[in-house]
Amino acid sequence: MFLSKIILIRSILKTKKPKGVIVWDFDGVLFNTKRLVRDHEKIFSEHRVVPAELRLAVALLKKSGEPFSIARLMRILRKNRVLFFEKPIRRALYRNLLKYQYVSSETEKTLHHLRRLGFIHIILSFGSAPFQYRKIKAGCGKKFLEHFTEVLITKKPKHIFLKRVLRKYPALPLFFIDDKEEHIALVRKHIPQISALHYKKGWSVKKVARLVFAKTREYD
Numbered sequence: 215m216f217l218s219k220i221i222l223i224r225s226i227l228k229t230k231k232p233k234g235v236i237v238w239d240f241d242g243v244l245f246n247t248k249r250l251v252r253d254h255e256k257i258f259s260e261h262r263v264v265p266a267e268l269r270l271a272v273a274l275l276k277k278s279g280e281p282f283s284i285a286r287l288m289r290i291l292r293k294n295r296v297l298f299f300e301k302p303i304r305r306a307l308y309r310n311l312l313k314y315q316y317v318s319s320e321t322e323k324t325l326h327h328l329r330r331l332g333f334i335h336i337i338l339s340f341g342s343a344p345f346q347y348r349k350i351k352a353g354c355g356k357k358f359l360e361h362f363t364e365v366l367i368t369k370k371p372k373h374i375f376l377k378r379v380l381r382k383y384p385a386l387p388l389f390f391i392d393d394k395e396e397h398i399a400l401v402r403k404h405i406p407q408i409s410a411l412h413y414k415k416g417w418s419v420k421k422v423a424r425l426v427f428a429k430t431r432e433y434d
């Protein structure tokens with residue numbers, strides 16, 4: 215199986231004629247990952263892991279090509295002989311996820327608005343399934359998941375999955391939103407019929423919605 219995990223599958227809206235499908239990247243687009251990284255540093259440093267040690271471990275993890283997870287991060291810290299207690303850190307991290315809302319209310323509103331207009335939302339995230347799942351369930355508020363027809367966490371290139379979405383909704387305009395240039399480039403190369411939008415610094419989900427509206431007008 216090429217997908218690591220399918221978290222949730224919901225039947226699509228039956229009452230409204232679907233207008234399009236939007237496949238969203240999670241980190242850095244819907245989710246305030248920058249803030250979470252800052253919070254991680256704070257929590258780890260409160261538990262004797264200084265930011266420099268943490269940053270080194272994060273860099274090593276990135277270099278390995280493996281998706282980020284707290285378990286992997288802790289393994290690298292241990293290998294680097296950093297001393298810490300796992301349980302209190304994990305508890306503090308989880309409490310923090312519950313406390314802070316990492317999806318802005320504007321994003322929340324825009325997703326809702328698009329859905330009411332007949333857009334189908336899908337999350338396609340590169341990462342480790344348990345870690346991503348925890349972020350989605352604990353860090354995004356209770357209603358967040360309701361916006362999505364599917365949530366997919368994968369370790370494979372995203373265009374593989376997008377081909378499947380295209381087969382599933384052949385008559386609908388399909389959008390793919392991601393803040394990583396390499397994902398966008400691969401999708402443009404392999405599936406040019408998908409509108410791939412590179413989510414740039416300073417963008418908002420509202421801006422994405424405006425671009426989606428402009429594009430769907432071309433289809434009408």
Ligand SMILES: [Mg+2]
Nearest residue numbers: 239241242393
């Ligand atoms: Mg991203």
